[in-house]
Amino acid sequence: MWQRISPRQLLVASIVAAVVTIALKTLAWYVTGSVGLLSDALESFVNLAAAIFALAMVTIAQRPADDDHPYGHTKAEYFSSGFEGVLILGAALAIGWTAVERLLAPQPLEAPGLGLALSVASTVVNGGLAVLMQRAARAHHAAGVAGAEAVEADARHLMTDVYTTVGVVVGVAAVYFTGWLWLDPLIALAVAANIVREGLHLMRRASDGLMDHALDPQLQQEIERVLAQFTDPHRPGLLRFDHINTRRSGQRRFVDLHMHMPAAWSLRRAAALRTSVEQALMSAVPGLRATIQLLPSDVEAHFDDEKDIK
Numbered sequence: 218m219w220q221r222i223s224p225r226q227l228l229v230a231s232i233v234a235a236v237v238t239i240a241l242k243t244l245a246w247y248v249t250g251s252v253g254l255l256s257d258a259l260e261s262f263v264n265l266a267a268a269i270f271a272l273a274m275v276t277i278a279q280r281p282a283d284d285d286h287p288y289g290h291t292k293a294e295y296f297s298s299g300f301e302g303v304l305i306l307g308a309a310l311a312i313g314w315t316a317v318e319r320l321l322a323p324q325p326l327e328a329p330g331l332g333l334a335l336s337v338a339s340t341v342v343n344g345g346l347a348v349l350m351q352r353a354a355r356a357h358h359a360a361g362v363a364g365a366e367a368v369e370a371d372a373r374h375l376m377t378d379v380y381t382t383v384g385v386v387v388g389v390a391a392v393y394f395t396g397w398l399w400l401d402p403l404i405a406l407a408v409a410a411n412i413v414r415e416g417l418h419l420m421r422r423a424s425d426g427l428m429d430h431a432l433d434p435q436l437q438q439e440i441e442r443v444l445a446q447f448t449d450p451h452r453p454g455l456l457r458f459d460h461i462n463t464r465r466s467g468q469r470r471f472v473d474l475h476m477h478m479p480a481a482w483s484l485r486r487a488a489a490l491r492t493s494v495e496q497a498l499m500s501a502v503p504g505l506r507a508t509i510q511l512l513p514s515d516v517e518a519h520f521d522d523e524k525d526i527k
């Protein structure tokens with residue numbers, strides 16, 4: 218029965234659950250005045266962000282290339298992860314500020330029983346959905362459905378949130394039983410530190426993608442190994458590859474390079490060789506799109522000069 222729930226539906230459910238969780242946890246903070254519970258509520262925004270991000274990945278990013286976007290839509294995911302990273306860091310900053318204020322001026326908690334009950338209720342929602350999503354993701358994986366990874370990652374995120382909430386609930390209950398008011402802001406600071414970590418991770422992901430990060434070193438080595446098969450070390454003037462640049466865009470990979478050959482070769486011969494090189498590259502590195510510029514041995518394309526880039 219798990220196969221009947223599509224990755225998209227699961228991620229929409231995850232977004233709804235995140236909104237419900239945020240509402241319950243905010244209410245828990247409102248009735249108790251605990252900054253620990255407030256930090257837990259704000260951390261649920263991380264879940265909301267993660268679920269929206271995953272939904273963007275299985276919808277926009279997987280759309281095929283069209284006339285306006287001939288290179289596909291794979292970079293769409295970086296917008297959301299960058300934006301979410303900024304939001305999340307803002308939330309962490311707000312928690313940190315409130316927690317430090319509370320450390321300097323401790324306040325007793327009100328209605329802790331009701332607050333903790335609301336928190337536990339939100340955790341039951343999250344935990345239940347996480348288990349369901351994990352099972353569905355496994356079924357989708359086995360069936361080879363696209364988007365299974367996104368669902369799996371989101372379920373993992375939800376589970377992490379469950380553990381955080383359990384920690385916060387135990388901490389706030391301890392504040393109630395011991396009367397150690399300083400413990401509440403301390404819990405909030407610990408949660409804030411975790412949120413900062415998540416936010417920085419999202420922003421690094423976004424900047425790597427938007428800044429056209431090169432392919433992993435082992436893939437670059439693989440490309441050079443393939444190109445080396447076409448050159449003859451004893452006759453270096455015959456065929457030469459240079460200006461090799463790689464970049465990653467979401468799930469896709471790109472390489473562009475120069476292929477220098479004797480000027481006397483016919484265009485037919487040059488084009489046939491280029492096709493062989495392209496095919497060898499694409500079969501060695503899955504998902505790679507190669508752009509190869511043909512040039513005579515003694516001519517260099519000048520737009521790659523450093524002075525032109527400036």
Ligand SMILES: [Zn+2]
Binds near residue numbers: 460477512518
């Ligand atoms: Zn060149």
